[in-house]
Amino acid sequence: MMKKITVKVNDKPVVVPEGVTVAAAVYMAGETAFRKSVSGQLRSPVCGMGICYECRVQIDNQPHQLACHQLCREGMEIRTL
């Protein structure tokens, strides 16, 4: 049985299995948009492997973090858009 941890996505607590990526946590929180493009369009991950940079979110107040690369940690605060 996988251990569960709690992270916050846009201030909303989400329980996720340990070892999932931040991207997965964002989807589990019911969000589909990760960031806004330079002209304001909604965007979400494309490549899933750290190439496209469309999955950038704010993690613990640090901007431009790749959600597809980062693994969730207990208490992590994730902010989209």
Next chain:
Amino acid sequence: MTENYDVVIVGGGIVGAACAAELNGARLRILVIDAGKVGCGTTGASMGHIVVMDDSEALLNLTAFSRELWLRLAKDSASAYEYLPCGTLWVAADAEEMDVVYQKAKNYEEHDIAVEVLDHKSLYQYEPNLAQGLAGGLRVAGDCVIYPPNCAALLLQGIEVRENCNVCQISDNLVSLENGSEIHAEFIVNAAGAAAPKLTAELPVEPRKGHLVITARYPGFCQHQIVELGYLKSVQKMEKESVAFNIQPRPSGQYLIGSSREFAGWDDSINRNLVNRMLTRACDYMPALKEMLAIRTWFGYRPAPMLSCPPPPHVFLSKTRVGGDAGAGESKNGGDKLPIIGNWPKVKGLYIAAGHEGLGITTSLGTARLLAAEILGQSPPIDPAPYRPSRLFRENR
């Protein structure tokens, strides 16, 4: 087959483009030739900072005059030029540099350039992300930033341009191309930047490589183009390698970080050590830069004028440590460090618009006015004497 034009400008960078635009109104058949795409050489690598510099009276006149022309030009089509009226903030690290600030303020005010002397308190009110412990600064609100590659292209609108075309020789009223054809012109302008000496062998211009780093987007980090006063020293001292802190906010929310200077010929690799030094210096002045992502590094070759004639007395700066040294033990002192603008007496019909070092973008418009005035026989807008090529032949050193 020989073609005929009234004016051929070799070099479609910002200087060549400005000259073409200036001469375009005079009903002349103009051709601009570039070895690549216009605005994609040194112009494309540059910062686009429009700044008044007071190293010497002549430089102050040229940069102030040019800045005025930029303000008039860019204001009307601000978005096309990506015009950003951010101003320059010269930062003084200590009391000694504050003395320079006061002197600079005096110089600028004497030439009707509005400035604001900042003390310790007001410095941080304007730029709270500067490192603690700085003494103050000088704010020049009229300075601004434009985006050079598009500016060059815009200036060349409506003008005949030949890209990806190499010129191999300029002789009396004749431009010879690598493909064998020739172009006859009454007026030829060598505006080929750091490559200008390849066509006019006696031009004392050498490539002075400079690196830049651009960050990801972090809106609101700084508002001004911030430059340390040591920048002046870096320009003037002809050291093999030097760095000086310089940061520019881009309209995109990214930050351009500079600056470095090195004499490395046409070496086309990133000098990691120098970039490291440059970024370290930048982080000394703005520690929060350490947290920013650097997306790319690149470099350009400034066309540095390496004159052997003596510099005019540096009245403004002779008392301070950032004044021009006479090159004690280092490589050539570079002379008056002014661009070379005007008729080149040794070749019929040839005019030079070269050697602008790190001020090509700023002084391009002023250069164009001076050159056009000489070509068209009009009265010059400012005294052209300090920039004339003839000064190179005056004293043989």
Next chain:
Amino acid sequence: MTRIVVVGAGPAGIAAACRAAESGAMVTLLDGEPYPGGGTWRHSIDYSVPRKAKRWFNRLDKVGVSLRTSETVVDITGCSVQVQREQGGLDSIAFDKLILATGAHELFLPFPGWTLPNVMGVGGAQALLKAGMPMKRLRVVVGGSGPLLFAVAASLAKAGAKIVCVAEQTSRVQLAKFALGTLRYQPARMVQGMGYMLQNSKVARPSWPCFHGLEARATFRNSRLWRVYWPNTWLKEARGDSQVREVILTNGKREWIEPADLVACAYGLVPSVELAALAGCKLSVARPAWPCFHGLEARGTIGNRVVVDHLQRCHGHPGRVGTGWKPVSRFFAAGEITGIGGTDLAITEGEIAGLAAAGKESGTRAAKLIARRERQQKFARLLNQSFALKPHLKQLPADDTIVCRCEDVTFGELKNQTDQRSAKLYTRCGMGPCQGRVCSSALQYLLDWEPNKVRPPLFPTKIGVFISK
């Protein structure tokens, strides 16, 4: 002891690291992702990796390779690589020999609506699925080209997604050739492929009569995946509001709409050669395999690939990087970066590179591997020829379709430019954090533009990390 650094812990890198370590070298294996495996053997939170992968992972554990994950190579100078660590800081790792196994990334061809949320790559969808993205009940349209399409569709179906269709741009004839060729060269893969096709899945089945085409097929019934596998079909447009809601598909003669909560679309793979380019390794412009019926070899696909000799050694240009760097005998490349060819070929190339880097290239083992590679390259050629991209895909983007996603530069702004570099300076295309990886592959296909010169850092790097060296 020879110090060997292997960059990329996918099948090629793992194979190289194992062989090199077993041959007595001191090996460091680097990967920027949190887990090894690359694309093909990607770590999954729910499903196990293939048996072959497990065997190699076990072998890797046993041979004493220093495996460093979440460490991204951002620069290479002289005889060391500079890595940025996920937790912060820069490290300089010296090497006597470097093996590049940086793999491939997907080719995303822009089409109207491709930037909507929930439109992603095919490998991208699989990567996100494996990382924990919930797929249950999502209506998925899979599109693009390549054997990855049905593999990923099967994975998604297994995870509870409803597969609307799998739209493969290549033709039935090419697919038949591919099937026959796979049977001949890689029968095991054939079995695997058939397994995917027979995957039980909730698939969209037509409501009768369907030949009028324009009605949305909203009924999902349990069936096999092959029933919704449509060759000669591609995505024309994705539509939606805050995310994709429906797609327009076409077979060149007619168009129709399908519902979609998620679109997984990519047109094959492109070698990831940035590190190789920065290191000064010789790259070859891979020509597209079209027209392939003349039998023109299509060893490469879209994109540039690293040129290697029979021992997987790179070709270098002296003096390109930093100071004190000596070319050729120090640099090896294996796997997809030498040309897209599948996992088995990648493993073989990795083994050869590992042996050669450790000085064991003259043994019988190496000779056997070289022979094996010859056979596997035949499959690779078949793979590239069968899924060669049809020229009409160049018509996919409209003028207002975004090509550079980082800077929102449209196709209309780019199509009148002449080359990647000046287009970048004039339009900002390629100036964003992806450093042109996504857009330049597409532009290489759409407009035949060569990618820009690679400069450090290879990935966006914290300035503080830069100056800590």
